[in-house]
Amino acid sequence: MHYSIVFAPLVPTLALWIALGAAVVATAAVVWARRGRALIRIAALALLLLALANPSLTREEREPLPSVAVVVVDKSPSQNFGDRTRQTEQVRAALVERLKAVKGIDVRVVEAGQADGETDGTHLFGALANALADVPTDRVAGAFLITDGRVHDIPGGATALGFTAPLHALITGHRDERDRRIAIVAAPRFGIVGQNQTITYRLDDQGVSGQQAQVTVRRDGEVLSQRTVASGQTVSLGIEIPHAGPNIVEIEASPLEGELTPVNNRAVVAIDGIRDKLRVLLVSGEPHSGERTWRNLLKADPSVDLVHFTILRPPEKQDGTPINELSLIAFPTRELFQQKIHEFQLIIFDRYARQGVLPIAYFDNIARYVRDGGAVLVAAGPDYASTTSIWRTPLDAVLPAEPVGVTEKPFFAELTDLGKRHPVTRELEGSNTEPPHWSRFFRIVDTRNAGSPALMEGADHKPLLFLSHQGDGRVALLLSDHIWLWARGYEGGGPHLDLLRRMSHWLMKQPELDEEALRLQVQGHSLIVRRQTLADGVAPVTVTSPSGATRTVTLTADGPGQWRAAVDAGELGLWQATDGTLKALVNVGPVNPKEFSQVTSTTETLAPLAHATGGDVRRVADGNGVDVPRILPLRGATSFAGDGWLGVSLRDASVVRGIGVLPVFAGLIGLLLLIGALAATWAREAR
Numbered sequence: 001m002h003y004s005i006v007f008a009p010l011v012p013t014l015a016l017w018i019a020l021g022a023a024v025v026a027t028a029a030v031v032w033a034r035r036g037r038a039l040i041r042i043a044a045l046a047l048l049l050l051a052l053a054n055p056s057l058t059r060e061e062r063e064p065l066p067s068v069a070v071v072v073v074d075k076s077p078s079q080n081f082g083d084r085t086r087q088t089e090q091v092r093a094a095l096v097e098r099l100k101a102v103k104g105i106d107v108r109v110v111e112a113g114q115a116d117g118e119t120d121g122t123h124l125f126g127a128l129a130n131a132l133a134d135v136p137t138d139r140v141a142g143a144f145l146i147t148d149g150r151v152h153d154i155p156g157g158a159t160a161l162g163f164t165a166p167l168h169a170l171i172t173g174h175r176d177e178r179d180r181r182i183a184i185v186a187a188p189r190f191g192i193v194g195q196n197q198t199i200t201y202r203l204d205d206q207g208v209s210g211q212q213a214q215v216t217v218r219r220d221g222e223v224l225s226q227r228t229v230a231s232g233q234t235v236s237l238g239i240e241i242p243h244a245g246p247n248i249v250e251i252e253a254s255p256l257e258g259e260l261t262p263v264n265n266r267a268v269v270a271i272d273g274i275r276d277k278l279r280v281l282l283v284s285g286e287p288h289s290g291e292r293t294w295r296n297l298l299k300a301d302p303s304v305d306l307v308h309f310t311i312l313r314p315p316e317k318q319d320g321t322p323i324n325e326l327s328l329i330a331f332p333t334r335e336l337f338q339q340k341i342h343e344f345q346l347i348i349f350d351r352y353a354r355q356g357v358l359p360i361a362y363f364d365n366i367a368r369y370v371r372d373g374g375a376v377l378v379a380a381g382p383d384y385a386s387t388t389s390i391w392r393t394p395l396d397a398v399l400p401a402e403p404v405g406v407t408e409k410p411f412f413a414e415l416t417d418l419g420k421r422h423p424v425t426r427e428l429e430g431s432n433t434e435p436p437h438w439s440r441f442f443r444i445v446d447t448r449n450a451g452s453p454a455l456m457e458g459a460d461h462k463p464l465l466f467l468s469h470q471g472d473g474r475v476a477l478l479l480s481d482h483i484w485l486w487a488r489g490y491e492g493g494g495p496h497l498d499l500l501r502r503m504s505h506w507l508m509k510q511p512e513l514d515e516e517a518l519r520l521q522v523q524g525h526s527l528i529v530r531r532q533t534l535a536d537g538v539a540p541v542t543v544t545s546p547s548g549a550t551r552t553v554t555l556t557a558d559g560p561g562q563w564r565a566a567v568d569a570g571e572l573g574l575w576q577a578t579d580g581t582l583k584a585l586v587n588v589g590p591v592n593p594k595e596f597s598q599v600t601s602t603t604e605t606l607a608p609l610a611h612a613t614g615g616d617v618r619r620v621a622d623g624n625g626v627d628v629p630r631i632l633p634l635r636g637a638t639s640f641a642g643d644g645w646l647g648v649s650l651r652d653a654s655v656v657r658g659i660g661v662l663p664v665f666a667g668l669i670g671l672l673l674l675i676g677a678l679a680a681t682w683a684r685e686a687r
Contacts, residue, residue: 121152173601421561438494546573
């Protein structure tokens, strides 16, 4: 029970103070006159003023509230090193038991710091704040952190905690820990394909000095260099960017004897390869209806630098017009096909036939250019089946099929079984109906002796589109010149943009269009394994986590030519996948996470904050076990730590469950008091 007196004046406060002043003056005058009835008058006057103040006796029924102590358990990946996991669980069990043994303490346990690929580092104070979100500050008894000391969200001071209670940290791990890591000093995020980028790294050894390590540098799994590096040495190296998209560079140091973990001996740098410009040479053999289809497509792509020539006046065309009156540009054959041919990523022959413009030797240059990694696309019309066909040049060694004639009849272009799986033609808009939902073509070049299966077919199931690999390069052969009908919207048109763009980018080796590919993608807390293939089935994939643990994953069909599986990405760092032929890499979380930058345990990081709150930071390792201090309840203390013990602050918080109010001068009691005072005064005056 809690008793108190509450005043609720019946008159304004100012009037009450004026009355009190007048009463004091009157009392002084009566006392000065020394009349015997002064005391009775003073008492009566006091009762009158008290009645105006309207006092009430209150009785509160209060229920004491328990003080709240929070135990935050660090579950970050670094807590898995050494025997920290065992220490953590032992400390947790002993600490919770001792806190619960303290009368008036409510214990809350929260886990924090789990790797989720979204936050960088160990965050414990956010979890602490969430655990106390519904607790008033006057009920917080203290907080205990069970951690290795590597915490990355430490607030700026004790006031930033939001409560005035001790903060204690119990540190797992051992004093004599040692570790080695590769620290990235500087690394680019992007790089131009074909150019070098500089990466700077440093070898750091913690707990030892004067050591050396063998450092291996890999790019996309391929070893580029090996060298000996001294501890503390900073090294810069140049890395060539060979392809567009992510280029994964690994820098790995040999293990340090007795080190805590090898997981941070390897650093990863992901450099996105960007093509400066895709240079394309388009040669149109003659003006025709579909010529501008190719030009418009390539000019609309900002990543393409297009050089376009149309043969308007072949050498055999002589009409007597003086040269100085011609506005035509001479075709720079020697410059394009001998001196600068390797500067182009793609050469397109659009209805081109031998007209004496290109010497036969230049076609041999083009064939060599393809084998060395270049790309050629032939958009064929009747010219391909003529006596002047480019087939009848050294290009026949790289072209996929030999022409034998031309068929003139309407037909719908259709995907073959292989085309339904190939990333260039797969799921083209309108291809899922019978016939396909696009306009017809009216001409196709007949071929024979195809070196590879067709992806599309036309009239009488004759091949329409070939994509083939030749040496290190690629060749595409489109056997109809009527794709411009799709572009013009004839009979509803067709997906010419998607088809031609995909075909061009496949020829220029865009990785996402490779027929055989293994990829890893991070989606939330899962790692998605994707396999792209033209085969009817795929082999199981072996997935390796950053810590070296492996698992075999069986993929399931996810569409034509696509297979998929999902695994839990429970670790931060570089994941690998291989099916024995292909290999894929992906980094989960930050490229070089703070969690693994420093993994030796420490008491220094949390000590300033803990001491500012009256708490303490202590190691728990004790031989093969742990040493958990005793827990003492304290009231009004400023220091909550001592030899072998840690304290919590007991609070006096309570909640009111009931209240009673008794007005003193209300009702019969007040009336009797006032009447009694007046009667006593009258009786005294009557004497």
